[in-house]
Amino acid sequence: MRPFTYVSPQDAAAAHQALGDPSARALAGGTTLIDLMKLHVERPSTLVDINGLPLTAIEALPDGGVRVGALVRNSDMAQHELIRTRYPFVSQAIMAGASGQIRNMATTSGNLLQRTRCYYFRDPATPCNKRDPGSGCSAIDGYNRIHAVLGTSDRCIATHPSDLCVPLAALDAIVRIRSGSGERTVPFSEFHLLPGEHPEREHVLTPGELITAVDIPALPFAKRSVYLKIRDRASYAFALASAAVALDIENGVVRGARIALGGVGTKPWRASRAEQILAGRRAGEEAWRAAAEAALEGALPRRHNGFKIELAKRTLIRALTRAGALA
Numbered sequence: 001m002r003p004f005t006y007v008s009p010q011d012a013a014a015a016h017q018a019l020g021d022p023s024a025r026a027l028a029g030g031t032t033l034i035d036l037m038k039l040h041v042e043r044p045s046t047l048v049d050i051n052g053l054p055l056t057a058i059e060a061l062p063d064g065g066v067r068v069g070a071l072v073r074n075s076d077m078a079q080h081e082l083i084r085t086r087y088p089f090v091s092q093a094i095m096a097g098a099s100g101q102i103r104n105m106a107t108t109s110g111n112l113l114q115r116t117r118c119y120y121f122r123d124p125a126t127p128c129n130k131r132d133p134g135s136g137c138s139a140i141d142g143y144n145r146i147h148a149v150l151g152t153s154d155r156c157i158a159t160h161p162s163d164l165c166v167p168l169a170a171l172d173a174i175v176r177i178r179s180g181s182g183e184r185t186v187p188f189s190e191f192h193l194l195p196g197e198h199p200e201r202e203h204v205l206t207p208g209e210l211i212t213a214v215d216i217p218a219l220p221f222a223k224r225s226v227y228l229k230i231r232d233r234a235s236y237a238f239a240l241a242s243a244a245v246a247l248d249i250e251n252g253v254v255r256g257a258r259i260a261l262g263g264v265g266t267k268p269w270r271a272s273r274a275e276q277i278l279a280g281r282r283a284g285e286e287a288w289r290a291a292a293e294a295a296l297e298g299a300l301p302r303r304h305n306g307f308k309i310e311l312a313k314r315t316l317i318r319a320l321t322r323a324g325a326l327a
Contacts, residue, residue: 064218070109089225156199239263249327
């Protein structure tokens with residue numbers, strides 16, 4: 001690990017000033033950042049410990065939504081009454097991730113900023129456009145079993161690893177961002193960036209900005225929601241494919257749906273076309289299969305990860321079946 005400066009600002013103004021240095025990094029739970037520093041993948045000049053900032057509240061919003069502070073620990077979010085009752089698949093997604101010890105440390109904002117588990121990204125001895133722009137993507141012609149089939153480019157096929165971000169994508173969450181000049185809000189669908197020609201740019205944050213909260217909009221039928229994760233082992237494994245599903249069904253007909261996929265995209269993948277396919281259709285296996293086909297349209301397999309396409313379809317069908325049974 002390389003030498004760095006450590007600062008612990010106790011107010012937002014000092015935090016924004018410290019984070020104005022592009023080589024500075026915010027430290028919250030540290031469950032990913034510290035690992036990457038040990039691997040010499042992250043090499044910050046300064047660690048800005050933001051744990052002293054008042055960003056740990058979960059509160060109901062007047063419109064029926066919920067605001068979750070950036071520093072809320074994953075375990076606290078998963079067990080909070082507002083989350084468990086209004087958005088069960090958010091709680092389920094958190095509990096499907098990492099381990100109890102890590103969930104006790106990991107934060108809301110840390111999940112949004114979580115970096116890929118691509119083997120090549122985490123190995124400084126190999127070329128990686130995300131880590132070293134212009135050096136090449138070792139995964140495209142390398143061992144790419146865990147890599148993405150949606151949203152890829154000829155520069156990067158790394159998968160976004162977060163479980164929590166999948167239902168947040170389905171819910172059209174809003175990311176609240178503050179800098180020294182004020183606050184702005186970003187729709188969740190726009191927060192993470194596709195790799196395109198610049199895979200090193202993973203999100204819309206700029207130096208000096210800090211996530212303060214995530215607003216989850218009211219969605220009454222999210223009370224009947226499901227998160228399903230398929231992985232290599234029962235615990236402490238990242239998704240090969242996952243699905244977050246909420247269904248609004250009346251008299252056997254789907255009136256609305258929210259669907260997002262994990263483990264298969266370069267960002268949390270909102271399956272908008274699948275939602276459109278379901279609207280107005282009779283709930284059941286035929287509709288679920290049509291939605292699954294739509295969700296994976298345009299998927300691009302590589303040598304070792306082609307199985308993910310069928311796996312993601314089956315995962316989504318199973319999640320839709322379970323959500324449909326709750327209606």
